[in-house]
Amino acid sequence: MDAQERVIRVTFPSRIWERQAWNFLKKHRDWVANRWSSIPPAIHFENGVSIPVLGKNLELRFTGEELTGKGRGKVQKKGRLLLVPGGPDDRDRYLREWLKAQLREELERLVSSLTRRIGRKVTSISLRDMRTRWGSCSSKGRLTFTWRLVFAPPAVLHYMVVHEMAHLREMNHGVHFWEIVERLCPRHETHRKWLKQHGDQLHRYQI
DSSP states (O other): OBTTTTBOOOOOOTTSOHHHHHHHHHHTHHHHHHHHHHSOOOEEOOTTOEEEETTEEEEEEEOOOOOOGGGTTOOEEETTEEEEOSOTTTHHHHHHHHHHHHHHHHHHHHHHHHHHHHTOOOOEEEEEOOSSOSEEEOTTSEEEEEGGGGGSOHHHHHHHHHHHHHTTTOSSOSHHHHHHHHHHOTTHHHHHHHHHHHGGGGGOEEO
16 A cells, blocks of 8 residues: 555566456455555645644745745745745745755764764765655665655654664674664664554655
8 A cells, every 4th residue: 555646556476367366355355444544644735734844843835936046946944934935836846855955964964973873984865755665774885765754753763864874784683783773772662663653644745
């Protein structure tokens, strides 16, 4: 079930007849219905909508201004208001880019504060719109996160950075890996549980 696109996808081996797959789906329709009803409703970015940004709720205001030059696409935060310029074709892109910039800045701060404690260097930080995982770490020190973590509580974001940076020392999920995570994020189990229970909420924002 894709919480972002609001669709149900059925995947089955090529050796299975499509009719068999449909029969299987019908047999488990109650489970499917329960899972579908548990997906939080979509939130569309409109005037007056409140969105969480790194732990702070901000109210959207689409100004409709067509800015040019250095001011083009400049989103402004004024108190609890988030002023987004541009017409219907541009404003979502401006807002998405602003959200990514806020997340990147916070990620860079967290990575910098953890580098000495981890004892390994991060070579790059990338943001993507991943749907099946929250982050990843390569053996060359490249960190990748879903940009939708900008909507997560700060403590959860901190845990995700710790989790991926711990892979710089241990490229597995063995005992030594979790010892590193425990040392740097003692409440990691709480934050992992939050992602399992509420992770779908990060995909409910339709932008």
